[in-house]
Amino acid sequence: MTNPPYILGIESSCDDTSAAVICGTKILSNVIAGQKIHAEFGGVVPELASRAHQQNMIPVVDTALKRAGISKEHISAIAYTNGPGLLGSLLVGSSFAKGMALSLNIPLIVVDHLKAHVLANFLDTEENKPKPEFPFLCLTVSGGHTLLLMVHDYFNMELLGRTIDDAAGEAFDKSAKILGLPYPGGPVVDRLAQQGDPKRFTFSIAKLPDLNFSFSGLKTSFLYFVRDRLKENPNFIEENLNDLAASIQYHIIKSLTDKMEKALKQHKCTNFALSGGVAANSELRKRMTELAEKYNLRVTIPPLALTTDNAAMIACYGYFKYLQEEYAGLDVVPYSSITS
Numbered sequence: 392m393t394n395p396p397y398i399l400g401i402e403s404s405c406d407d408t409s410a411a412v413i414c415g416t417k418i419l420s421n422v423i424a425g426q427k428i429h430a431e432f433g434g435v436v437p438e439l440a441s442r443a444h445q446q447n448m449i450p451v452v453d454t455a456l457k458r459a460g461i462s463k464e465h466i467s468a469i470a471y472t473n474g475p476g477l478l479g480s481l482l483v484g485s486s487f488a489k490g491m492a493l494s495l496n497i498p499l500i501v502v503d504h505l506k507a508h509v510l511a512n513f514l515d516t517e518e519n520k521p522k523p524e525f526p527f528l529c530l531t532v533s534g535g536h537t538l539l540l541m542v543h544d545y546f547n548m549e550l551l552g553r554t555i556d557d558a559a560g561e562a563f564d565k566s567a568k569i570l571g572l573p574y575p576g577g578p579v580v581d582r583l584a585q586q587g588d589p590k591r592f593t594f595s596i597a598k599l600p601d602l603n604f605s606f607s608g609l610k611t612s613f614l615y616f617v618r619d620r621l622k623e624n625p626n627f628i629e630e631n632l633n634d635l636a637a638s639i640q641y642h643i644i645k646s647l648t649d650k651m652e653k654a655l656k657q658h659k660c661t662n663f664a665l666s667g668g669v670a671a672n673s674e675l676r677k678r679m680t681e682l683a684e685k686y687n688l689r690v691t692i693p694p695l696a697l698t699t700d701n702a703a704m705i706a707c708y709g710y711f712k713y714l715q716e717e718y719a720g721l722d723v724v725p726y727s728s729i730t731s
């Protein structure tokens with residue numbers, strides 16, 4: 392039997408520059424350079440992101456190869472994020488990947504960022520956790536997207552529901568901003584919520600009849616509530632920070648788990664999965680595990696490092712495409728919005 396290929400993955404869709412080397416589905420390295428520069432602006436500034444990708448790309452790829460213990464001549468193919476994402480950021484990764492593939496004379500593979508988040512569940516874990524079995528339901532929750540998918544195979548993912556306004560990660564980040572917390576707010580809210588009472592404050596959750604999500608009403612209800620309390624007591628946020636974080640987190644996670652439960656009742660499958668940056672949330676991980684126990688199903692949740700943006704998941708998607716010899720030409724162009 393021939394050895395599995397070495398795939399170099401490149402991710403640059405938003406504000407993380409990442410490069411990874413995998414061999415089959417085994418991660419040999421997964422290097423991520425974040426961009427602190429956006430914190431002071433309370434969100435990602437596209438122009439600054441592209442520039443930082445340009446600065447970070449070569450050192451990140453170099454480190455990924457060194458940590459994997461291979462030289463560039465060993466790479467079988469280069470897989471990179473072609474969209475969706477910030478166009479200027481995507482162009483940096485795409486130009487780099489094309490140049491490197493051309494100079495090494497190896498195949499180039501384009502990867503959809505959102506599908507790659509789902510396939511993060513197929514990378515080997517240290518605990519050797521079992522992988523999802525097709526077909527499975529997957530909730531993909533990130534800073535830019537909230538999708539409920541029926542995953543029929545590595546490439547065939549049927550969209551059952553999506554957000555009609557803000558993404559779940561955006562709901563976390565915007566709520567955190569209302570509380571004066573730094574960007575990205577999701578991990579901060581998660582940490583503060585662990586010391587707070589989730590039932591202390593109540594906000595309205597959208598009740599859509601289908602499998603779609605909506606978070607903008609919840610965010611507005613949270614904003615007005617905090618604004619009104621601040622009029623009565625200027626120290627309201629500081630005095631109630633943990634309870635505020637726990638309460639808003641409770642409502643965001645409840646709308647996600649309620650929809651997942653509805654989907655599980657409507658669509659027959661033996662297992663389901665979670666993916667995307669918000670899948671790092673401790674409350675969501677707990678609730679999804681409880682849901683699996685309730686319905687006697689198996690749930691797969693990626694390890695923390697593979698939930699947020701990383702190039703190992705890009706390489707993983709690339710690996711499955713490599714097996715099918717599904718390569719791209721040099722004329723392929725990045726796209727900013729979700730395709731299907």
Ligand code: KG4
Nearest residue numbers: 533534535560575577668669671672699700
């Ligand atoms: O997948 P990701 O790294 O980037 C996108 O593709 O958007 O997701 C980033 C999002 C941010 O909104 C961030 O606040 C959220 O994931 N996030 C979390 C946690 N860790 C990251 N949200 C809630 N709890 C967390 N622990």
Ligand code: ZN
Nearest residue numbers: 508533668700
């Ligand atoms: Zn992402």
